[in-house]
Amino acid sequence: MRGRPFTVSVVKEGRSGHVHVAVGGRTLQFYWEYGGGNCIARVAAPDPDEWSSSVTLAEYGRDEFLAGLAREIARLECPSATIEVARDGIYFYESSRPGIASNPGSPDGPPAQREP
Secondary structure, three states, rough: OOOEEEEEEEEEOOOOOEEEEEEOOOEEEEEEEOOOOOEEEEEEOOOOOHHHHHOOEEEOOHHHHHHHHHHHHHHHHHHOEEEEEEOOOEEEEOOOOOOOEEOOOOOOOOOOOOOO
């Protein structure tokens, strides 16, 4: 989403809800739910094959889009979380070291990144 202005809002409906992303004159919606254990929450996202075949999403690079979305959700909701962008979505974990990490077990995940 680099270079494209976007706005994110998190709608809470009990233990789940939707993340709305306003970008490019449209609003995209992603399901989210609270996690368990040290997982704070999970935002569901189409896997790479589904993403690339979606007329709505294909114009946005999946890895870059989800990393930008993850950073904005963390800023709004859980700034101290460690973030994992995985094949099936974004995971936010309790951590004393915030940032983004790819899923090391997923060959289709984005390149590993850590932000201070």
